[in-house]
Amino acid sequence: MNFNMKEAIEVLERTPQTLEYFLTGLSDGWLQCKEGEGTWNVSEVIEHLIEAEKTNWIPRLEFIIQEGESKPFPSFDRYSHLNEKAESSIERKLLAFKTIRALNVTKVKELIVPELHLELTGSHPAFGVVKLRELLSTWVVHDLTHTAQIVRVMAERYRADVGPWQEYLGILKKK
């Protein structure tokens, strides 16, 4: 096991501002491009991250602490952000993500006493028994997977433009 609270929080604290720095002021070409039909653009990835802050991580952590394995936690709709088409700018979305993440990190620090809580178990609707520390680890890797997605979506835009160098660029090979 590599997980520890301090290191996990290091990543959770950095993701929103990292994305804010990278994405603020980018041209629409970068923000609107997709990998194809049914995939998300950069802006939709940020909406998804906000949605998960609202309805996934903290509610599930609280649910495990309160209910244990007694009942499965409500499932999380990974596509719900696509239903409410927020027309706000990327800057407002990044600010919303940064704000709710800061609140949630504070909440986690108050809520979780590593010595007491990390091995607590809950009941995932699809997976069955899961540990609280697995949920925390997943939160971290979820940040990383969507950061990777953002740069991959952007790279895809230049797939043809790089010409023969495509062969050397790993990010364009993942298809």
Added chain:
Amino acid sequence: MNFNMKEAIEVLERTPQTLEYFLTGLSDGWLQCKEGEGTWNVSEVIEHLIEAEKTNWIPRLEFIIQEGESKPFPSFDRYSHLNEKAESSIERKLLAFKTIRALNVTKVKELIVPELHLELTGSHPAFGVVKLRELLSTWVVHDLTHTAQIVRVMAERYRADVGPWQEYLGILKKK
């Protein structure tokens, strides 16, 4: 073709500070982890990015402008940074990257007149004829591929820790 100079420079200008914000102050666990034998840790990726700023992008752009296709440009050793084990901190490496990138972006803006230079051709030692705009596009996607690599290497560290959620996390599937 999606490439244009202004949008390409938007990414080139943002990468160093984005990585600086994300990586500064991270625990050694994150900075030293690898995907396995023969792979790079986060710190080695930054060394590679610095090396490419010194010996790849600008020298090759200048070479194309000066020599055209008359002789192939010197090949770039993608592993040369591994020979000189710089023992400096990640913060110093990130500062070095930010500094040389800022110089190089300035140089590109001075050097390249899009209307005149984008379609110029050079001779790549392995690929044969390449266009200057393909080299510029590759510079951008090279930033994106190594940013993706950094977060993928970090995610790998928690592969076992996420438990059954591994199934939902795309970044852990790319093996």
